[in-house]
Amino acid sequence: MATEPKPASPPLTERQEARRRRILHASAQLASRGGFDAVQMREVAENSQVALGTLYRYFPSKVHLLVATMQDQLQQMHETLRKRPPAAEAPSTRVAETLMRAFRALQREPQLADAMLRALTFADRSVSAEVDTVSRLTTAIILDAMRLPGPPTAEQLSVVRVIEHTWHSALVTWLSGRASIAQVKIDIEMVCRLIDLTAAG
Amino acid sequence: MATEPKPASPPLTERQEARRRRILHASAQLASRGGFDAVQMREVAENSQVALGTLYRYFPSKVHLLVATMQDQLQQMHETLRKRPPAAEAPSTRVAETLMRAFRALQREPQLADAMLRALTFADRSVSAEVDTVSRLTTAIILDAMRLPGPPTAEQLSVVRVIEHTWHSALVTWLSGRASIAQVKIDIEMVCRLIDLTAAG
DNA sequence: CGCTAATCTAGAACAAGTTTCAGACTCGCT
DNA sequence: AGCGAGTCTGAAACTTGTTCTAGATTAGCG
Numbered sequence: 001m002a003t004e005p006k007p008a009s010p011p012l013t014e015r016q017e018a019r020r021r022r023i024l025h026a027s028a029q030l031a032s033r034g035g036f037d038a039v040q041m042r043e044v045a046e047n048s049q050v051a052l053g054t055l056y057r058y059f060p061s062k063v064h065l066l067v068a069t070m071q072d073q074l075q076q077m078h079e080t081l082r083k084r085p086p087a088a089e090a091p092s093t094r095v096a097e098t099l100m101r102a103f104r105a106l107q108r109e110p111q112l113a114d115a116m117l118r119a120l121t122f123a124d125r126s127v128s129a130e131v132d133t134v135s136r137l138t139t140a141i142i143l144d145a146m147r148l149p150g151p152p153t154a155e156q157l158s159v160v161r162v163i164e165h166t167w168h169s170a171l172v173t174w175l176s177g178r179a180s181i182a183q184v185k186i187d188i189e190m191v192c193r194l195i196d197l198t199a200a201g
Numbered sequence: 202m203a204t205e206p207k208p209a210s211p212p213l214t215e216r217q218e219a220r221r222r223r224i225l226h227a228s229a230q231l232a233s234r235g236g237f238d239a240v241q242m243r244e245v246a247e248n249s250q251v252a253l254g255t256l257y258r259y260f261p262s263k264v265h266l267l268v269a270t271m272q273d274q275l276q277q278m279h280e281t282l283r284k285r286p287p288a289a290e291a292p293s294t295r296v297a298e299t300l301m302r303a304f305r306a307l308q309r310e311p312q313l314a315d316a317m318l319r320a321l322t323f324a325d326r327s328v329s330a331e332v333d334t335v336s337r338l339t340t341a342i343i344l345d346a347m348r349l350p351g352p353p354t355a356e357q358l359s360v361v362r363v364i365e366h367t368w369h370s371a372l373v374t375w376l377s378g379r380a381s382i383a384q385v386k387i388d389i390e391m392v393c394r395l396i397d398l399t400a401a402g
Numbered sequence: 403c404g405c406t407a408a409t410c411t412a413g414a415a416c417a418a419g420t421t422t423c424a425g426a427c428t429c430g431c432t
Numbered sequence: 433a434g435c436g437a438g439t440c441t442g443a444a445a446c447t448t449g450t451t452c453t454a455g456a457t458t459a460g461c462g
Contacts, residue, residue, distance in 0.1 A: 013429075016439090036325075041419060051441040053422085062419065114325075121322040121370075124237075124315075125378050132379055158391045161380075165370035165388065166363050169322075173366075177326050178333055183359075187366065190359045193398060194391065214459075217409090242449060252411040254452085263449065 020058055022048035027069045031115035039066060039115055060126075066119030067130045073116065074137045077102055081141060091146045092195040098145040099167055099188050106171065107181070114175045121172060138164050146195065159194045166191040221259055223249035228270045232316035240267060240316055261327075267320030268331045274317065275338045278303055282342060292347045293396040299346040300368055300389050307372065308382070315376045322373060339365050347396065360395045367392040 012020065026047035030039045041062055045055040059065035086097040106113040123131045142160050143152060152160070170187050173179040179187075213221065227248035231240045242263055246256040260266035287298040307314040324332050343361050344353060353361070371388050374380040380388075 015428085019440095037418095040417095051443095052420090053442085054440055056420070057439080060420095118323055118325075121373055122319055123377060124319075128377050128379050131377065135374075135379070155391075158384075158387050161371075161384070162367050162388050162392045165367040165374075165392075169366035169370045170362075172322055173336075176324060176329050176332065178329050178336070179362075183362070186359050187363050190356075190395065191363045191366075191392070194395065197394060197398060216458090220410095238448095241447095252413090253450090254412085255410055257450070258409080261450095 019048070019050055019054070023050060023055060023058055023065070024069055024072055027065050028073070028112060031066070031069065032109050032112045035111040035114040036066070036118045038111070041065075063119045063123050063127055064130060066115055067123060067127055067134060070116040070120060070134055071130070071137065073112070074134060074141075077105060078137060078141055078144075081144070086145055090196065091148075091199065092192040094147070095142055095145045095163065095195060096189045096192040098141065099163075099192075100185060102141075103171075103181075103184060103188070110175065113171065117168065117171050117175060121168065135164065138167070153198075155198050159198055162194060163191050220249070220251055220255070224251060224256060224259055224266070225270055225273055228266050229274070229313060232267070232270065233310050233313045236312040236315040237267070237319045239312070242266075264320045264324050264328050265331060267316055268324060268328055268335060271317040271321060271335055272331070272338065274313070275335060275342075278306060279338060279342055279345075282345070287346055291397065292349075292400065293393040295348070296343055296346045296364065296396060297390045297393040299342065300364075300393075301386060303342075304372075304382075304385060304389070311376065314372065318369065318372050318376060322369065336365065339368070354399075356399050360399055363395060364392050 023044060026044045027039055030043060030047070039062065041055060042052060044065070045052045048055070050058075055065075059068060081098060081101070086094040086101070088094045088097055120131060120134060139160055142163055146152075146156075146160075148156070166187060170179065170184045174181065174184050224245060227245045228240055231244060231248065240263065242256060243253060245266070246253045249256070251259075256266075260269060282299060282302070287295040287302070289295045289298055321332060321335060340361055343364055347353075347357075347361075349357070367388060371380065371385045375382065375385050
């Protein structure tokens with residue numbers, strides 16, 4: 001389907017779209033190498049052949065840039081998951097499986113994950129719109145995995161939010177070396193049990 | 202690179218202890234006013250009547266300083282809670298009540314909360330020891346509220362971790378204006394249901 | 403006491419995020 | 433074509449976290 005960017009305000013010209021892409025690419029590349037600190041605005045500008053001022057016109061801060069990078073990556077992840085949805089019987093198992101799949105993808109690029117997650121949780125109010133987009137994408141991925149018959153109830157939305165909270169925070173503790181991969185898995189599976197709980201009640 | 206940051210290795214003299222206190226006080230004060238950004242190292246140094254280099258000897262980075270500030274605040278919170286423990290019947294209710302009490306305390310100083318939480322989630326590996334201390338304190342608070350008959354099982358520890366994840370992440374979304382107070386409450390109560398789940402199963 | 407090592411201070415210096423500005427370039431339009 | 437508004441560039445400047453240095457001060461000890 002259409003992988004259109006969100007901004008509805010000003011339609012970008014071809015060259016502008018290309019610039020934007022180059023920037024995001026450079027950002028992801030630098031992040032993959034050295035994590036959050038390695039994404040230096042001057043270097044991103046240089047690597048994407050754009051003036052520093054232009055970089056800042058496209059992304060008003062380093063955090064904006066990295067959150068946009070995360071949007072990009074999540075979108076890809078979402079499509080990948082769409083193609084091969086989890087097969088398990090129970091919704092909670094499907095969600096856990098989905099998140100573990102995403103987790104394995106992040107493990108392949110831990111530095112990139114570090115950059116994106118740190119930016120996401122460090123973001124202040126000025127980035128809330130962009131962070132919200134990421135959140136909605138994550139919610140969509142989880143809801144997809146749940147395959148609800150109808151629209152989610154308020155209670156189910158709360159469960160999804162709690163799963164997201166756990167997901168983000170567990171990743172952060174893993175990235176900072178305070179939790180093992182196994183522990184993240186256990187915690188994800190634990191929080192997914194809330195799904196059964198609301199299905200039954 | 203002297204080896205004497207946190208570990209109780211070298212006992213501090215009176216004057217050193219006083220300096221440390223002044224620094225933490227200045228940090229909390231500045232944070233209360235303007236949040237994370239308002240805690241500027243030069244200003245902390247000035248307000249606590251300490252040279253910049255000394256400040257860095259006591260706290261090797263801004264994040265270290267703010268995480269230590271959080272330790273300080275949490276400790277107070279823990280004692281306050283010890284004095285008036287939650288009265289409710291069900292463990293899950295007691296935990297939810299406890300966290301909501303802490304939440305209300307944070308609401309009184311939202312800027313301070315912002316500074317501490319942003320530092321906590323932004324912390325990289327070099328701060329993991331200090332972050333871990335905060336995490337253990339939080340765990341202790343939650344376990345206190347649960348009032349388990351014996352030592353917690355592995356499963357219960359996972360539940361506590363998930364609650365902590367939710368707690369931190371929910372606070373972050375609240376601080377960045379993406380979730381209401383009511384929503385945080387709902388999510389906390391939701392995740393606390395996991396306690397009943399493991400008590401029953 | 404008087405010595406020595408550690409600590410503290412003031413201040414400069416450095417690094418990276420962010421802002422600013424003058425001039426060159428593009429785009430959409432007529 | 434040619435014009436005007438908006439965009440891009442290159443470079444310098446500014447801000448704040450962090451590091452470094454040289455000289456004063458302090459703590460502990462014989």
